Amino acid sequence: MRPFRAADQGLLFGVAKLAFAEADERRTLDALGRDTVFVAELEGEPAGYVAIEESDTTLRIEQLCVHPAHEEEGIGGQLLDWAEGYAISAGASRLEVVVEAGNERAADFYRRRGFAPAGPELFELVLPQAL
Numbered sequence: 001m002r003p004f005r006a007a008d009q010g011l012l013f014g015v016a017k018l019a020f021a022e023a024d025e026r027r028t029l030d031a032l033g034r035d036t037v038f039v040a041e042l043e044g045e046p047a048g049y050v051a052i053e054e055s056d057t058t059l060r061i062e063q064l065c066v067h068p069a070h071e072e073e074g075i076g077g078q079l080l081d082w083a084e085g086y087a088i089s090a091g092a093s094r095l096e097v098v099v100e101a102g103n104e105r106a107a108d109f110y111r112r113r114g115f116a117p118a119g120p121e122l123f124e125l126v127l128p129q130a131l
Helices: 006-019 025-034 075-089 104-112
Strands: 036-042 045-054 058-066 094-098 116-119 122-126
Touching: 006 025, 006 036, 006 045, 006 058, 025 045, 025 058, 036 075, 045 075, 058 075, 075 094, 104 122
Parallel strands: 058 094
Antiparallel strands: 036 045, 045 058, 094 122, 116 122
16 A cells, blocks of 8 residues: 555556446546545556545545456455544544445445445444544
8 A cells, every 4th residue: 555646647547447337537537636545556556546535524535446357355445444544543533435326335345344324425434533
């Protein structure tokens, strides 16, 4: 896991297009340019990324994306673990995630990880406070 580098933008945009059947190109580019992004690498190549939007006490995962060739390898769980740790270290009280309507696979993933529905297309996890 490593921080985003400007040179990653094209590769991660390609990962998003492969992973999301109907990727919103503008949303993906906005997230990569605006949010705090961490990249999961395998053998020097991006295997996925998480884009986190920051606000006062809540951090929101705008995108968590795994390259289709690396699904079922635990990359998504590792990215989520990293996002949770980052949110706790930033002093956030909650971590939210946007799940597009109809994406039951993603909704089930977040539910298994302790997230609860918090609104249309939104799940949240109440975080422990760092000491």
